[in-house]
Amino acid sequence: MTLMMAVLAGMLLVAGVAILVAVAAGVLVSDPTPRASTPLWTKAVDNVRGATGRARLTLVAGVLAGIVVTLWTRWPIMLVVVPVAVYGVPHLLSAPKQTQIELLQALDRWVRGMTATMATGKSITDALRLSARTPPPLLADDLVLLIRRLDDRWPAPQALLAMADELASPDADAVLASLVLAAGRGGSGAAATLVALADSIQERLKVLREVEAERSKPRVVVKQVTIITLVLLGAAMLFARDFFAPYGTPIGQAILAGLIVAYVGALVMLRRMTLPRPRERILRSTT
Numbered sequence: 001m002t003l004m005m006a007v008l009a010g011m012l013l014v015a016g017v018a019i020l021v022a023v024a025a026g027v028l029v030s031d032p033t034p035r036a037s038t039p040l041w042t043k044a045v046d047n048v049r050g051a052t053g054r055a056r057l058t059l060v061a062g063v064l065a066g067i068v069v070t071l072w073t074r075w076p077i078m079l080v081v082v083p084v085a086v087y088g089v090p091h092l093l094s095a096p097k098q099t100q101i102e103l104l105q106a107l108d109r110w111v112r113g114m115t116a117t118m119a120t121g122k123s124i125t126d127a128l129r130l131s132a133r134t135p136p137p138l139l140a141d142d143l144v145l146l147i148r149r150l151d152d153r154w155p156a157p158q159a160l161l162a163m164a165d166e167l168a169s170p171d172a173d174a175v176l177a178s179l180v181l182a183a184g185r186g187g188s189g190a191a192a193t194l195v196a197l198a199d200s201i202q203e204r205l206k207v208l209r210e211v212e213a214e215r216s217k218p219r220v221v222v223k224q225v226t227i228i229t230l231v232l233l234g235a236a237m238l239f240a241r242d243f244f245a246p247y248g249t250p251i252g253q254a255i256l257a258g259l260i261v262a263y264v265g266a267l268v269m270l271r272r273m274t275l276p277r278p279r280e281r282i283l284r285s286t287t
Helices: 002-024 040-049 053-073 078-093 099-118 124-131 137-151 156-167 170-185 187-239 241-248 250-273
Strands: none
Touching: 053 078, 078 187, 078 250, 099 124, 099 137, 099 170, 099 187, 124 137, 124 156, 124 170, 137 156, 156 170, 170 187, 187 241, 187 250, 241 250
């Protein structure tokens, strides 16, 4: 009994380390924002602390399920596989957050509001100030800071470039670059620029939505295949357990680990294929 408890404690330690490494590597988190280089342990702890209550509950349920499956199958590898699968596979098969589309929608609403304001004869600086009164929620904080800079006598182009640095998005750069040019022109030229810019954003949104619709198709198929596979394997383990007996040997455990790693690697590759490719920014502030 003492030996069994020692082995179980060792497997729990390995499972914990594996989960922390997976979290630290970014496989089990959805935040795609690049982060500064930090120690592995610190990054893992920060990611776990930043997880929602639902994510933590899922992690605990995965660990408990791993213990139960390990005791039932007597396969030590299950103590690592089950928690990581319960916590990580749903993330790998879920649709990524559409940050580009959300930002473009906010920019579209912002630009169209300024276009309507300038049609009444307002200057672009006045249009910027008025736009901060009813801003898109995603841009509310950035627009408040923009107006503060204008109140501090920042030139409009410089304040817009600073806003571009804070948004740090190629799509936002394209919009704000046009606004910088419009601020320099003034008058009817600025209004015409905003109208063309609004039409350009709509075209970009249309393309992004079409691309995302195409990307979602293989993701749905893989999700369905994964669910069917897990259900069939679970049923086979219940009703034809002897068929899987060879996997209980050391060599069988190694083969099983290789098969699982290969499948998870395929899911990771699929996940990366469905994410937008990183693009270089076109604006940099002079400050």
